[in-house]
Amino acid sequence: MMARITRIATLAFGAMAALMLAGCGERPQVIDYKQGTYQGKPDDLPYAAAPFNGDKDKWERDIRNRTQNQNEYKRIGS
Amino acid sequence: MLLTRKSDAARVAGPRLKRTAGARLSTMDRRTFLKRSGVAAGAGAFASQLPYGMIGPAVAAKEGEATNIVKARTICTHCSVGCAVDATVENGVWTRQEPVFESPINLGAHCAKGASVREHGHGEHRLKTPMKLVNGKWQRLSWEQALNEVGDKLMALRKEAGPDAVFWVGSSKHNNEQAYLMRKFVSFWGTNNTDHQARICHSTTVAGVANTWGYGAMTNSYNDMQNTKCALYIGSNAAEAHPVSMLHMLHAKETGAKMIVVDPRFTRTAAKADEFVRIRSGTDIPFLFGVLYHIFKNGWEDQKYIDDRVYGMDKVKADVMAKWTPDKVEEVCGVPEAQVFKVAEMMAKNRPSTIVWCMGQTQHTIGNAIVRASCILQLALGNIGVSGGGANIFRGHDNVQGATDIGPNPDSLPGYYGLATGSWRFWAGVWGVDYEWIKKQYAEGMMEKPGMTVSRWIDGVMYPNDVLDQGPNLRAMVYWGHAPNSQTRGTDMLEAMKKLDLMVVIDPYPSATAAMCAMVRKDGVYLLPAATQFETSGSVTASNRSIQWREKVIEPLFESKPDHTLMVAFAKKFGFDKELTKNYEMIKDKGGWDEPTPESILKEINKGTWTIGYTGQSPERLKLHMKNMSTFDVKTLRARGGPCDGDYFGLPWPCYGTAEMKHPGSPNLYDTSKKMMDGGGCFRANFGVEREGVSLLAADGSHPKGSDLTTGYPEFDHVLLKKLGWWDELTEAEKKAAEGKNWKTDSSGGIIRVAMQVHGCNPFGNAKARAIVWNFPDGIPQHREPLYSPRPDMVAKYPTSDDKKAFWRLPTQYKSIQDKNVTEKVAEKFPLVLTSGRLVEYEGGGDETRSNPWLAELQQENFIEINPKDSNDRGIVDGEYVWVLSPTGAKITVKAQVTDRVGAGTTFIPFHFAGWWEGKDMLEYYPKGAAPVVRGEAVNTATTYGYDSVTMMQESKTTLCQVAKKA
């Protein structure tokens, strides 16, 4: 019973907090901290934007090809 | 400044990627695109340059966004390797640099300097406006004022004292067109008192090597070192001075080549060596001839090669076997027999083997002899004219090769033509000016007399007038792209600066010259801002003689002007601008100044420089090479297929004949295994046909492949052509031009065409290399101790030469100084050898690179490398500041770096620092905002007198010092 009330209270509080802050576009002051996981902003995938536009395979192929520029054997032979 | 630039970049950064991809094809405006292509190769050729994956859909620029994105391909300006850089410029701001993987020379690699050239687009510590020293303070003035005041003062001095009263120091950092124009400019001013950094760098190499076999340049290339089986580095710290060359060497090493490093220091290059030999500074000849001794003793010499192609080796052998036995070798240079033998065996049994040298060999009073000893070694082994062999001379500054070839040399017109009447008439013809008019510009009898050298200008100022071999003393100096702290005897230089009527510095940076002058003068100094090579276009010659074309990256920063524009401006002031620019295409730059296009200047160079084959490298051919770099094979430098099929990259000189003849360039000099039109060659017939009954021409059967003449022959002229019955193969027009001329003065190129293209012969003849250069002070190289030698006992056995009364217009001392040092026991009071050299982070005098924060952060204090034994003897602890005392009385303060890198008895200080004087920071003497980030003592404040007996090269590699704890 107490646990349930606590839970409702927590939820209500959380909801209120979100409501209060929603209008300002601010991040919640009290972060819902999950230990051991990344708390920051999301990052784009490197192949998301042009010129790859989401084509992961193309990006990987290009990167692998480009790595060979660091291998002079490719151009010199032996 | 930085913030503004960044926000500019930020503004375009939004959809930057999208637009960048498209921009290369669509948003680049038409004018820039066409300027870039040069040839109508067009978008197809260009698209092939894009890195993988970047060819995307063309996207129109967004409305209201910044639009102008331009790409420019340029070459790093910091050393002679010639690494290509792709620059991105957005709205006129240099925002990005990318490696050029396609370049066959550097394959995208850079050292610290090349990876940070973009800083030139910031230039926060640049000299931004013309300045004048007024009552000890730097004041800004307008260009108009500056040109008028400086011009008037120089003209007045010329009227009063003659044109030889002014010394015009040119630059190895000028591009080819500017360096060439400089030589023309000073000729019209009327003096041979001009010079550039080659004097203090490889002047001894050029003289010694050219006099051995014909040309004084690197015979093979950095790339060709991949083909070597054994490389001997003697007096070269390539890992710091030519880092990207190590890409080729380490690749060679990986595939089995051996590497030997000979140096007084265990350098970073030595760290990669299979065999490290520590020698006493200045004792290269005993070592090299010690090696040669073992080669002769074991019969490892290539006798057939010697019989066919070398004169005088028998006499050299006799000299070497008698003088350089193992005990004598060890006594002088300190290397034990076993190690000398090991080196000899490695070089002999792993052929083709190559030799690499730099300042360690050149900067001595016997530099001209030392380099010849290296040549003789290679001739004995039959390594010259062979891929993987050669004398791989690594030049210093980015265009010291070009400046040496066609630039402001005191003893020659462009192309090593010399200063004889015939040469003057020839160049007057090329320039389209009246020979008599040029002659009138000169003081009586001075036109054909070599001028003074940059290494001795101070004596031209300070010596009493009656000992000079010219009319006036030097009264004014124009330091046009040269640093002062790379020359020895800094304390004497300060005195000379006091005495000058006028000092003019034309440079992107004020340089230490400004600070030194402001420290001791109140006025009479002008600073004029020049633009860097990123702010103009033009060609540059790498050490391997390949010529590359730089595109302009950005407009000149602040109020700076490109050097060739300034030359025209001064020429206007002096009244010879019409003569100077006669054959050029003139345009108006963004500031409304008259500028000759670099392309038109190169075309004039192409018309006149027959001797070293700077004739085939037209702007069109060079630009085509820059666009198609990936088609060139990295090992051979030859293009296989593609628009440049058959050419060698950069058309390495000699690229004989006119561009129409399409000579491919010469990747390895003197290579008889190739046809002339395939880049082959042989030794030059420059020293006569016969000497003491022995023929100087090559033996029968030794000739470039496929040559119609299979014997030796002298250089081609109209007489020889007629004798051979080939005269009628010339066209009528060619006959008219070639009548009475030789291959160097025939303006049609017909003699070359018939001799080379038709008959496969070398226009410059087919002769033997000289192991004995009889016109030099020592025909066979002899070891002579440095003037400031640490070993009086060796001085007694191997003394220096006699004093000279008039040498490059100045009395020059040798014996008198060395003897004085012995009697005054200088070696006891100053028992440590002081040598100097390079750091990878900096270049030359250093003010430019020490103004780049990204580089400066890496080396913030000047230091002295001192062996633990010597430091402990003096109670010196690693990291503390010490005094370095010179026999001249000068003293400098540097940080002690206690290390085993140097042997006991030797110390080392890098020469790139300036901006402190005997303990005092000179910051207040620089114009505000234009001092380098890092300043330190210049090692040359504490160096001493000593000059090469042929070229007046300074002896900076071996002098003496004492090191003392700061009380």
Added chain:
Amino acid sequence: MARMKFLCDAERCIECNGCVTACKQEHDIPWGVNRRRVVTINDGVPGEKSVSVACMHCSDAPCMAVCPVDCFYKTQEGVVLHDKDLCIGSATAFYACPFGAPQFPQAGAFGVRGKMDKCTFCAGGPEKDNSAAEFTKYGRNRLAEGKLPACAEMCATKALLGGDGDTIADIYRQRVTVRGKGSEVWGWGTAYGRPDAPKPVPGAKS
């Protein structure tokens, strides 16, 4: 594709600092922050070796483990990045990292005060790719352009390899095979126990 990795071939590194200035140049890094450095052992004596060191983008990154505000994350390619907006500059990562990768600028770090900065494998950070914000805070995002880290691409002797770990390993393996040595620096002798490898001394590094 494998994770992104760096490998510095100590047989080739000549301590030219090209990688160091390439990084500074590419990201406009202020004085005092050195994402990449060259470390030399046995300086000045035979046996001198240099390696270029920056963030190793560890698979099990200590920095990520210890950060009190959990501002670290790892991309799909194995690049370890962090959010400077969250970073409080505690320098716990600095303490934990065995390679000295975390850097702390004197004042401002790409516009933000005192935050930890480190090598990003030229992959930018948690801002929109190639935006001004990303460049100001984290530097260039070369991966998003299909390029590789500037340091590796500009290395003077191609000692520093950076990119797809699989390809890097191939390149390095080819070199080691051709020259017959160099791998001992990285402990191949211990790991693979080659028949001709010297016997490992207990307690000593291979």
